[in-house]
Amino acid sequence: MTTNRPQPLNSAATRFAAAFAVAGLVTAACFAAGHESHRAVDESSAAMSRGTIYVKLPTVEIVARREAASAVAASTVHRAAAAL
Numbered sequence: 001m002t003t004n005r006p007q008p009l010n011s012a013a014t015r016f017a018a019a020f021a022v023a024g025l026v027t028a029a030c031f032a033a034g035h036e037s038h039r040a041v042d043e044s045s046a047a048m049s050r051g052t053i054y055v056k057l058p059t060v061e062i063v064a065r066r067e068a069a070s071a072v073a074a075s076t077v078h079r080a081a082a083a084l
Contacts, residue, residue: 008015 010018
């Protein structure tokens with residue numbers, strides 16, 4: 001008994017060329033990612049080696065003060081809110 005195997009739609013040369021093109025694209029993407037990674041490391045190390053940068057922040061005005069709540073009062077408030 002003979003069986004008829006399906007014939008490939010593309011020739012071997014076409015499949016080889018497609019595989020070679022995909023491998024080339026993957027290789028190019030890896031090289032580009034490596035280049036950008038090295039560039040990012042160079043830029044970050046340059047930014048860190050510039051020295052300390054001091055920033056003057058605006059003064060803060062305290063408007064009011066409140067008393068510290070006790071733990072018992074806080075738990076009572078939470079229980080009352082949970083009951084709603």
